[in-house]
Amino acid sequence: MSADRLTMPPVRLHTDAELARDALAAPLLSRAARLARWAGPGKRVGPGGELLADDLAAATAQLGLAEDTDGPAYAAEAWQLALDTGLVEFTEDSGADGAPGAEASPATGATGLATPGDRLALLTGGSPRDVLDIWLAGLETVLADAAIPDLDDLAGALGPDGEVDLDALGWNPEDEADFLDGVLGNLYLLTATDEEADRRPVPLPALAASVIVPEDMDEPSDDILEEVSEAMMRLDDQFRLLEPTGIVVHHPLDERLLTDDDEAPAATAGEGADEIAAEDIARYGMVRLTPLGVFAVRNRLLDAGVDAPAVGDLAGKGPEVLLDALPGYPERAARAEAEAWLAHRAPEAAARELLDAARGDDEAAPLRRLACQQTLALVGPEAEPALREVLGDRHLGGLARVWLAEQGVPDVPEPSQDMVFWLTVDTLAAQLAAEGDSAELRDLVEGLAGTSEGFFETVWRVDHPATEQVLEAMGRLHPDKKAAKAARKAAFKARSRH
8 A cells, every 4th residue: 555545535426416405305404305395485584594483384294294292392493494505585574774674573583584595596507516516515504513512401591691601511522523523434444444434324323333432442441331332322313404404214213122121022923033133233223324324424524624535536637546546446446436537538549558667676566566467357358458558567567468368369479487486485474464374365375375386496587576575474374384384485585595
């Protein structure tokens, strides 16, 4: 891995058009838009632009939530979002001096006028990016609200002057916002690195622990576990608030777990232990980022100065940039990035660029050649002339023969023994750099060492910068003690050459 390793792994983003459709379908923005249109040319509102009691009931009915006990709260949240995002504009009355707005109405409590804002038209007549900008602005207000304690807690922390005593509440606004940002960042990281994360939610206890438990703590203390439990409860409340924005899919905490008489679910006939365990975990709450959520968190990371690449960012970059980056990408993202890069170039020209960038004896060169080989696997037979040109190149001749053989090309000259062993060392060096002493590398080592008699007597002579390092790894990893000893002896011989 090169020194300028990416701060965040790349994510695959949906198109702006797809994301805009998701944003418009998100319950909160959808309701806000409906209420902005319902408000008509002007609606009398309270001092902060809030709906008056009768209008709140009408708005709740307009949204089809009249039978929902939480309907008025949902309607109020949607109206507030419309105000915050400019879908509705609020003008406060200033009396009968000719200023905009009508005179205040003491009888109703109305002190201003709300009208559909200019941004409302962008939801239907603007570009996908216009829609996303409106949605992102609304998300910021909801995230800010999610970091505020429960109203009951606030009421209990009121001082004699009516102000909230933050010290008594034990709440620091910046710390709470940072905590939520950290959780979203970890959820984003899991989504980027787990190729099944778009379908596999994360348990809330694990998510809370990821930002609370120190990395060097083997066994969490009781105090830490208590802190994780409290954080899990807080996250459950926050994700309930965030889900209507479309940023997450949230399976809430089973509230029966909070009662003393709750019992763990009993096994029934036919249920396996894994199914029971999965059900138990789900009861503590689960969450995953949606594609819209990945887009939003990435925007926040970029705004914070974090390097958060997206698949396709390298399409216009040179081949050396592509080959340096791909080894750090998850497999599916690496393939998509390579495909995006190749789509902008003719196959033969692309192959020449990649092969030229893959040369070198520096420490990162084996990984570049591995990335080159993986990218060339996506190129069609039109690239054959470029591969034939490097058959005599000691860095690339073996790689080229592998590609030509996979394409079923006839008349490919046999490689020399030196080239075969050089390619073997180069391949092992790339795997070692990519994954360290992995089980996959152990299997590769065992297989290669058994391909020919006297393997170690030959390989130590290979003129490759990583020969010694590769032989030392083979000595560590080979399961056969005799073969491992032979590898270590060969490593000593390779070292003695210098």
